[in-house]
Amino acid sequence: MEYKPPIRVKNLNIYYGNEHALKNISVDIPDKRITAIIGPSGCGKTTLLKSFNRLVDLADGVKVSGEVLVDGENIFDPGVEVTQVRKKMGLLSQKPYPLPMSIYDNVAYGPRIHGMKDKKELSGIVERYLKESGLWDEVKDRLHAPASRLSLGQQQRLCLARGLAVEPEIILCDEPTSALDPASSKRIEERFMELKSSYTIVVVTHILRQARRLADYVIFLYLGELIEHGPAEKIFENPEKAMTKEYIKGIIS
Numbered sequence: 252m253e254y255k256p257p258i259r260v261k262n263l264n265i266y267y268g269n270e271h272a273l274k275n276i277s278v279d280i281p282d283k284r285i286t287a288i289i290g291p292s293g294c295g296k297t298t299l300l301k302s303f304n305r306l307v308d309l310a311d312g313v314k315v316s317g318e319v320l321v322d323g324e325n326i327f328d329p330g331v332e333v334t335q336v337r338k339k340m341g342l343l344s345q346k347p348y349p350l351p352m353s354i355y356d357n358v359a360y361g362p363r364i365h366g367m368k369d370k371k372e373l374s375g376i377v378e379r380y381l382k383e384s385g386l387w388d389e390v391k392d393r394l395h396a397p398a399s400r401l402s403l404g405q406q407q408r409l410c411l412a413r414g415l416a417v418e419p420e421i422i423l424c425d426e427p428t429s430a431l432d433p434a435s436s437k438r439i440e441e442r443f444m445e446l447k448s449s450y451t452i453v454v455v456t457h458i459l460r461q462a463r464r465l466a467d468y469v470i471f472l473y474l475g476e477l478i479e480h481g482p483a484e485k486i487f488e489n490p491e492k493a494m495t496k497e498y499i500k501g502i503i504s
Contacts, residue, residue, distance in 0.1 A: 255323055257282050257421055257451045258303055263317035265298055267310055272298045274475045276317070280421075280468075285443060285452045287466035287483070289459065291504050295475045296455040300423050303453065304340040305333050322420075338365075341414030341450075343424040347406035349398035350413075354381075354390050357398050357409055361417035376416055384412035385442050404435025411442060422446065424454040428461070440465055459499065463487055471495050473503075 258280035265273040273295045280286050280303075288296045301307045302319050305326055318325045326336045350357050358377040367373060377394070381387040386408040390401070398409055407427065414422065424443075428436035443452055443465060456462050462469060466483040471492075479486060479495045490496050497503045 256280055257322060259320040261318040261320065263302060263319060265302060265307060266314040268312040272475055276477045278470055278477060278480050280451060280453060282451050283447060284467035285447050285454060285465050286468040286470060287462040288453065288455045288470045288472065289462050290472035292457065294472045296472055297425055299472065300425055300453060300455050303423055304337045304342065338417060339420045341419040341422040343411055343414060343422065343427040345426045346430045347403060347410045349406050349409055352398065353395045354398050354409060355394040358412050358416050360413060365417065380412040380415045383415055383446065384408045385438055386412060404431050404438060407431060407435065407439060421451045421453065424452065426455055426457065471498065
């Protein structure tokens with residue numbers, strides 16, 4: 252049986268006005284692995300990530316050519332229902348953005364939108380995903396307190412729980428620890444390592460140490476071009492391209 256990666260990118264070009272942000276990108280994202288997208292600032296990492304759930308659509312003057320296949324379907328086809336695409340994706344941003352409501356209601360928000368009303372079932376979902384995000388023991392006695400009272404690291408784990416509660420197949424993370432202290436960053440990384448057996452995880456990071464710790468697969472972008480991609484061990488220990496070697500050694504940035 253032919254292997255079908257959860258995300259397959261084919262000849263993807265993205266323009267913001269006259270700026271050619273991504274140039275003819277073709278790459279497969281492996282299933283149930285952590286893929287790190289690395290490269291210097293402004294190289295197109297976040298644009299590539301946002302193409303996976305069509306958040307690039309929100310930018311003014313954006314033009315897209317090529318294909319992004321999610322479960323075999325080109326999500327940029329005109330007839331595609333964007334909300335269904337995004338339902339397959341959990342998104343963790345650089346800064347946590349808890350909703351202005353209780354801890355419980357943050358996690359229950361997605362399932363409620365999708366029609367779940369049973370209180371017992373909702374409570375089970377809230378507990379399950381707070382446990383998956385590593386937050387349950389810290390908040391189980393104050394579930395109805397405002398989410399805004401949590402620390403920044405706890406808020407990021409709450410946002411992870413909220414994203415998981417809609418049962419996505421893929422978790423997209425845009426520098427998810429950049430606003431966090433080292434201890435909170437470590438907790439988020441530990442969660443990713445545990446979750447990858449159940450989810451495909453894609454992480455944009457500018458921290459090479461983090462990519463080394465987390466990644467099973469690495470995509471290296473430079474000035475909108477895909478320079479090299481492959482298993483993390485190969486990219487970090489024996490890259491093929493001189494530019495990859497220079498970036499990893501810190502010679503170019």
